[in-house]
Amino acid sequence: MSALSDQAARLRALAQKMELAPRGAGAVRASDRARVIAVASGKGGVGKTNIAVNLAIALADAGRETVLIDGDFGLGNADMLCGVSPGGHVGAVVQGRRSLEDIAVRYRPRMRLVPCGSGVASLADLDAASRRRFMESFGELERTAEVMILDCGAGLGAVVLDLLALADLTMIVTTPEPTSIADAYGVIKTVATRDPKPAARSVQLVVNQASSLEEARSVHARVSAVCDRFLGFGVPFAGMVSLDARVSQSVRMRKPMLLAHPRCAASRDVRSLSVCLEAGLMKPRGAGCPEQGLLERLWRVLGGAK
Secondary structure, rough: OHHHHHHHHHHHHHHHHHOOOOOOOOOOOOOOOOOOEEOOOOOOOOOHHHHHHHHHHHHHHHOOOOEEEEOOOEEEOOHHHOOOOOOOOOOOHHHOOHHHHHHHHEOOOOOOEOOOOOOOOHHHHHHHHEEEEEEEEEHHHHOOEEEEEEEEEOEEEEEHHHHHHHHHHHHEOOOOOOHHHHHHHHHHHHHHHHHHHHEEEEHHEEEEEEOOOHHHHHHHHHHHHHHHHHHOOOOEEEEEEEEOOOHHHHHHHOHHHHHOOOOOHHHHHHHHHHHHHHHHHHOOOOOOOOOOHHHHHHHHHHHOOO
């Protein structure tokens, strides 16, 4: 059996399993399968993981069954920000020994965390077969989730691009620094080059560490104008997260800011962002949300098997 035929057979088996397996009390209907939000950035150090973690908490606390997947292979630290010590990480998944469902940690009543592992050199440069095993595990995890948040690694590695291709919505995080802005545009350009039409309707910008709404909107205007000129579409403004000393305090505490400092400016901003995401994404299929489900996107990312 060829590699492509074998891949097609696995995906068909996954589709059948997702439709026929009994659903638990926390499962969601097939028509309401998880919306996938990718959080990405051009460079490290812009607060991407902090936003992903706190956004997952906000959505879970709002009643959405949420899964946060740390996709920063080799340098994942979402578990550290949450103050948990997981018993496993995605290394076992890419080796084919466990699934994402197996290693997921229950962090909040409606939130699970899939840890990645930090300082694991073997995860930093996965081959195609290992990436495929990781991606195939998404389908089963989706069965009991309403929202899946993918905390992508910085930059444009193969795993990052695969994760971005799975997303209903890609949130590009930048700060007001010129280097961060330039790198954010670089990510948007790469996503658009791979798939222009989905990029035009699914990529949004989040400005982190902004001193004011005016500064955030100015940064967004610069990025969107460049995208409009060279890529043919503007990038919507998803929102901002304020420059706030409480953020670094919560990181040192190993406690997400929504839990450590729920009333600080940055926490309020993330909650506002989560409300906007819910309004835009959590609709019945066909009511303005992307029509293609996760399984179909997996099919495309893993090679377009027929």
